Amino acid sequence: MKTAITANYVPALRFRWLTRWYDALMARVFPEARVRDALIDSADIRRGQQILDFGTGTASLAIRLKQRHPMPEVVGVDVDPEALAIAQQKMEKAGVYLELAQYNGEILPYPDATFDRVVTCLVLHHLAPAQKRRSLRELRRVLKPSGSLHVADWGKPSNRRMRLAFYVVQLLDGFKTTRENVQGRLPQIFHESGFALVQEARKVDTLFGTMRIYSVFGTKH
Numbered sequence: 016m017k018t019a020i021t022a023n024y025v026p027a028l029r030f031r032w033l034t035r036w037y038d039a040l041m042a043r044v045f046p047e048a049r050v051r052d053a054l055i056d057s058a059d060i061r062r063g064q065q066i067l068d069f070g071t072g073t074a075s076l077a078i079r080l081k082q083r084h085p086m087p088e089v090v091g092v093d094v095d096p097e098a099l100a101i102a103q104q105k106m107e108k109a110g111v112y113l114e115l116a117q118y119n120g121e122i123l124p125y126p127d128a129t130f131d132r133v134v135t136c137l138v139l140h141h142l143a144p145a146q147k148r149r150s151l152r153e154l155r156r157v158l159k160p161s162g163s164l165h166v167a168d169w170g171k172p173s174n175r176r177m178r179l180a181f182y183v184v185q186l187l188d189g190f191k192t193t194r195e196n197v198q199g200r201l202p203q204i205f206h207e208s209g210f211a212l213v214q215e216a217r218k219v220d221t222l223f224g225t226m227r228i229y230s231v232f233g234t235k236h
């Protein structure tokens with residue numbers, strides 16, 4: 016499904032011409048298996064669920080999820096057509112089927128209460144403060160009341176070395192979109208965006224800072 020695309024987004028490696036190198040770079044410098052598997056584990060995926068990968072990019076998370084759990088239906092959505100074209104090729108090569116969709120960065124093209132799970136990895140730090148909250152409210156809208164959101168993203172550094180390392184990400188992706196992440200404000204932003212319960216599932220220290228993995232629920236249970 017194609018909609019008018021916002022010109023105003025931060026691509027995977029900030030500059031469009033770098034998108035084609037995203038997967039190769041990630042494979043070398045980021046503990047992908049550890050972070051993606053921890054995120055997938057936290058989501059308690061079951062047969063028959065409808066799952067949305069928000070900001071799927073080149074679909075590394077969605078493909079891994081589908082390889083580990085073939086039965087659920089997985090949809091990957093992103094604003095960037097170049098990343099989605101790479102995702103399409105990777106999906107065909109991996110022999111898995113996902114639905115990939117391009118959207119306008121504002122309104123997700125799904126009715127209320129469509130998904131059992133939303134997963135999202137390394138996306139929120141690409142969104143400016145107001146956009147973070149708008150996107151999270153959209154994710155809350157498309158989640159079923161019993162559904163949950165599972166987020167892996169840069170968070171409060173676990174020590175001074177992690178804080179210093181994170182300046183590399185901030186120089187690349189920008190200070191405006193990353194500031195609240197490094198201040199450890201994501202849990203508060205989930206609450207501000209209509210979610211009722213936030214649990215931190217894991218933290219992973221990396222070469223570029225501390226990744227935090229959250230499970231976020233619309234209701235307290």
Ligand SMILES: C[S@@+](CC[C@H](N)C(=O)[O-])C[C@H]1O[C@@H](n2cnc3c(N)ncnc32)[C@H](O)[C@@H]1O
Pocket residue numbers: 024025026027028069070071072073074075076092093094095098120121135136137138141142146150
């Ligand atoms: C660092 S990449 C992460 C990609 C993928 N989730 C992964 O784990 O490799 C960030 C992604 O966020 C996407 N993005 C940026 N703004 C967005 C928005 N408003 N809505 C959805 N995705 C967005 C970018 O196009 C890019 O694909």
